[in-house]
Amino acid sequence: MNTVVLFDTHAHLNDPAFAGDLEAVIERAGEAGVKRIATVGYDLPSSVQAIKLAKRFKGIYAVIGLHPHDATALDEDSLYQLEVYAREPEVVAIGEIGLDYYRDHSPRDVQQEAFRKQIRLAKKLGKPIVIHDREAHGDTMQIIKEEKGGINGGIFHCFSGSWEMARQCITLGFHISMAGPVTFKNANKLLExxxxxxxxxxxxxxxxxxxxxxxxxxxxxxxxxxRLVAERIAELRGISLEKLAEATTKNAMEVYQIAPELSLCHD
Incomplete structure (x- = not known):
């Protein structure tokens, strides 16, 4: 019997890549012990889709927001609409929001302003934030400090910084989320x-x-x-997969402010 219970805290089940076999994907997740999944928006349409999926499947939750790539789309109307959507009970956080200086699809000043506005929205609603930070560590940290972005907790998703940065994030109230790159052979910084x-x-x-x-x-x-991510981290820390899974699932439930629920299943 599979006793491991995992929470995938950042997935894009709203991505077209899953349009053809979503139910099979969710079934495989359950078989692997993944009982809860946060489905994350990156613009208004994908945020709406995340909410729809959370309404349809138990164990799926919605995170909604505008990715820095789409920062130019955040005007007064879209910010108001985001607030309306964020009041749905299935929405557990505002995200993914932040800065991306690697691709620079939106001007950096526009990214920064959209980041600030969405942090303020999360604070208004009492929700945590899910942060996208790619090659923008300095400005990301500065904005979080100035806006007191960690007041309701939050997540640095797919963390790519140093241990020193992680320590600062934790001090500011955030959790550190690790993804597939921790299994890559050249991921020395992430291993630490x-x-x-x-x-x-x-x-x-x-x-x-x-x-x-x-x-x-x-x-x-x-x-x-x-599960492969969890197995690698458990190996690195010298603990059992069960202990790692129990801790990370408990952490996810707390940061997303989710009461204990049933396993992932079709509604």
Missing amino acids: VAKMVPLDRLLVETDCPYLTPHPYRGKRNEPARV
């Missing part, structure tokens, strides 16, 4: 973070359909494979 983050501040995720863990790199990722 995976070992050092206090167990009560650690989360696991897939960011599927992206960042497929070893040995499936190059194939579509899916929530069932969060």
Whole structure:
């Protein structure tokens, strides 16, 4: 019997990559012990889809927001609409929001303003935030400090910084979420973070359909494979998978403010 219970804290089941076999993907997740999944929006349509999925399936929760790539779309109307959607009971956080200086699909000043506005919305609603930070560590940390973004808790998703940065994030009220790259052979910096983050501040995720863990790199990722992430971190820390799963699931339930529920299943 599978006694491991995992929470994939960041997935994109609303991505077109899952349009053809979503129910099978969710079934495989359950078989792998993944009983809860946070489905994350990146613009208004994908946020609406995340809510629909959370209404349809038990054990799925919605995180909604505008990704920094789509920051130019955040005007007064869309911010108001986001607030309306965020009041749905299935919405557990605002995200993924933040800064992306790697692709720079939106001007950096626009990204920063959209980040600030969505942090303020989360604070208004008493919800945690889920942060996307790619090659923008300094500005991300500065904005979080200035806006007191960790007041309701939050998650640095697919963490890519150093242990020193992780320690600062934890001090500011955040959890550190690790994804497939922790299984990659050249992930030396991430291995240190995976070992050092206090167990009560650690989360696991897939960011599927992206960042497929070893040995499936190059194939579509899916929530069932969060187990590979958890197995690698447990190995690095010298603890059992069961202990790692129990801690990270408990952490996810707390940061997303979710009361204990039944297993993942079709409604």
